[in-house]
Amino acid sequence: MQRFDLGGQVALVTGAGSGLGLAMAEVLAEAGARVVCADIDGDAAASAAERIGGEALPLDVSDRPRLAAEVAAIAERHGRLDIAIANAGITAGPSHMTEEGQLSAVRDELWDRVLEVNLTSVFATIRAAATAMKPRGYGRIVATASVAGLKSERMVGYAYAATKAAVINTVRHAAVELAPHGITVNAIAPGPFRTNIAGGRIRDPKIAEMFAETVPMRRIADPEEIKGLALLLCAPASSFMTGTVIPVDGGIMAV
Numbered sequence: 001m002q003r004f005d006l007g008g009q010v011a012l013v014t015g016a017g018s019g020l021g022l023a024m025a026e027v028l029a030e031a032g033a034r035v036v037c038a039d040i041d042g043d044a045a046a047s048a049a050e051r052i053g054g055e056a057l058p059l060d061v062s063d064r065p066r067l068a069a070e071v072a073a074i075a076e077r078h079g080r081l082d083i084a085i086a087n088a089g090i091t092a093g094p095s096h097m098t099e100e101g102q103l104s105a106v107r108d109e110l111w112d113r114v115l116e117v118n119l120t121s122v123f124a125t126i127r128a129a130a131t132a133m134k135p136r137g138y139g140r141i142v143a144t145a146s147v148a149g150l151k152s153e154r155m156v157g158y159a160y161a162a163t164k165a166a167v168i169n170t171v172r173h174a175a176v177e178l179a180p181h182g183i184t185v186n187a188i189a190p191g192p193f194r195t196n197i198a199g200g201r202i203r204d205p206k207i208a209e210m211f212a213e214t215v216p217m218r219r220i221a222d223p224e225e226i227k228g229l230a231l232l233l234c235a236p237a238s239s240f241m242t243g244t245v246i247p248v249d250g251g252i253m254a255v
Contacts, residue, residue, distance in 0.1 A: 003237035007032030015088030017044025019195030023223035024230040061121035071128035084129035087144040092157030118163035139183035175243030184242040191249030216251030
């Protein structure tokens, strides 16, 4: 068995237009998978697909009927769906450590939108992927959680922390249900990475310094640094790993 060979496999990555999603799509393609790059930004999806030699899928993951239909179409078109990475996510606005991010200031419409994208769409992606994978008795599903779902994180907003914690338990539930079907379900819990979320505010040197202060390694990660774990969880090498939540955080969870 080639433990990290994905040749002939078909993968879906949501939020693949930039950041962690693009990095994960790249590493799957490098390992031989045919990758469908889904993103709400159609131009970004097309650019990612061209970059890795994959397929572009303009998609708002909060549109559950369309998400389910597109996943089914991928499996029908290729005769299989081996890998699904539920990565799409959005910011929840200001940190709860600021006046704008405190309980009384959290807007209901923002709360609802963050839950819709960061949690409900992850559940819907897992459900659709499992439906496509069950007939073949094989699959790898990975969700992007966060260290903010594992501990109180002063740099993020309420809805972000709440959704990432809920994603972690959704992954655990799905892992138990799908284990008899040969489908593994795991989560990656990143610390601060240099991405475009929240308008790329982490690229601001002052904001980056604030995030870096929370990391024992005293730096922000590059999306390239997610690739090793993403490949492991999507490859045959992780055949006895399911229901796990693995931080990639520069030591945050060790404190």
